Amino acid sequence: MEQPQEETQFEETPYRETQEEKIQKYARMAAPTVVAVGLGGAGCNVISWAKERGITGGKLVAVNTDATHLMITKADKRILIGEKLTRGLGSGGYAEVGEKALYENANEVIYELSKSNIIFMVAGLGGGTGTGSIVGLADVLRKKFAGNPMAPLIVGVVTLPFEVETARMASAKRGLSRLKSSCDSVVVIDNNRLVKVAGNLPFREALGVANTTVGKFVKGVTETITTASLINLDYADLKAIMTGSGLASIGIGEGTGETRVETAVEKALNGRLLDIEDVTKAQGLLIHVSGGEDLTLSEVNRAAEIMKRSLPPKVKIIWGARVDKELKGAVSVMAVVTGVESAFLRKNEKHLGPIKFKF
Ligand SMILES: Nc1nc2c(ncn2[C@@H]2O[C@H](COP(=O)(O)OP(=O)(O)OP(=O)(O)O)[C@@H](O)[C@H]2O)c(=O)[nH]1
Ligand SMILES: [Mg+2]
Incomplete structure (x- = not known):
């Protein structure tokens, strides 16, 4: 007689994630997500800059009324706004048109x-x-x-326009005034100071430097927040120094050789790209250090220490550091001072008097 077969002890278990997969999944869930949206020609050029270099942990969205310019823009997502209003031909320089164009496609932009x-x-x-569209989007x-x-x-x-672009100055400043009240923080780069810091460059090259500066800021902060770095930037800390802080000024400096840290810090602090009123009233300081593979933790600490000394103790300081293989032997320091006022804007606000930015 046939013996009944013993039941097999093997129980098939459903596939379990490996430890490695688990770590990656939870790290992904814990990491904040970042999106950078470029609006108009200059905004789209910065997005292309970041897309060409790659930006880990950030989505890049390009928004424009100008279809021809969007065609040459590199981004994860491109959105043509104001089709009914402008037929893909640009705003003709009118901020009112830019703002209305944004409202025409606001849902698509918000979705991203x-x-x-x-x-x-x-x-x-x-x-x-x-x-027009950055102000509209911020609103x-x-x-x-609100309340969430x-x-x-x-x-x-x-960026603020070059002095030669006199016709654009008033519109830029009105835009900045409105933007300041709708954003948590507005990092402002005055193109005129940028040109001086970069060594009196011709217009075309200066635009390239402006794109690089804005791009470096967005890429640096995004990657230090979303991916494992030498020193991670903490999202909660970033929020604390940037929430409701008004204007922010940025400075970037690079150094090589034995005193590379000192040189880079000094340049970052002295080469601020916005004329700010009283640095002692600042709300926060974000320090971002990047360097080649030889960057050491003690160098990062030294950079932070030197900066700390130049600001009053009540200013909250946060920092992050990343290795950037392209920076062979060099150290690059970015200093963002938040919660500052700009004399430049204040003068203009007075000058503008009761004129309203109407749309
Ligand atoms: N960073 C940077 N700034 C630029 C560039 N091109 C122009 N600008 C500056 O940005 C300002 C706005 O120019 P654009 O971005 O071309 O204008 P737009 O927003 O597309 O507006 P319209 O073309 O009038 O619809 C100019 O006054 C310049 O000061 C660029 O490629 N990079
Ligand atoms: Mg344009």
Whole structure:
């Protein structure tokens, strides 16, 4: 007689994640998500800059009224705004048109941004599309997230026009005034100071330097927040120094040789790209250090120590550091002072008097 077969002891278990997969999944979930949206020609050029170099942990969105320019823009997502109003031909320099164009497609733009923890909005102030649509987008976002404790950090990153662009100056400053009240923080780069710091460059080259500076800021902060770095930037800390802080000024410096840290810090602090009033009233300081593979932790600490000494003790200081293989032997320091006022803007606000920015 056939013996009944013993039941097999083997129980098939469903596939389990490996430890490695688990770590990656949870790290992904814990990492804040970042989106950078470029608006108008200059904004889109910065997005292309970042896309060409790659940006880990950040989505790149390009928004423009100008279809021809969008065609040559590199981004994860491109959005043509104001089709009915402008027929893809640009705003003709009118900020009113740029703002209306944004409202025409606001839902599509919001869809790309709203799941992120940090939203960088990038534009060159002075033109029609960038100025109008960045202000419009900031307003839409502010209303959408009003009173929501999970609201993303909304940071404007803008350039001010060159002095030769006199016709664009008033529009840029009006745009900045409005932007300041809708964003958590607006990082401002004055193209005129940038040109001087970079060594009196001709217009074309200066635009390239402006793109690189804005791009480096967005890429540096994004990657230090979203990916494992030498020293990670903490999202909660970043939020603390940037929430409701008004204007922010940025300085970038590079150094080589034995005193590379000191040189880079000094350049970053002295080469501020916005004329700010009183640094002692600052709310926070973000220090970002990047260097080649030989960058040491003690160098990063030294950079932070030197900066600390130049600001009053009540200023909250946060820092992050990353290795950037391209920086062979060099150290690059970026200093962002938040919660500052600019004499430049104040003068203009007075001068503008009761004139309203109407749309
Ligand atoms: N960083 C940077 N700034 C630029 C560039 N091109 C222009 N700008 C600056 O940004 C301002 C706005 O220019 P654009 O971005 O071309 O204008 P726009 O927003 O597309 O507006 P319209 O073309 O008038 O619809 C200019 O006044 C310049 O000061 C660029 O490639 N990079
Ligand atoms: Mg344009």
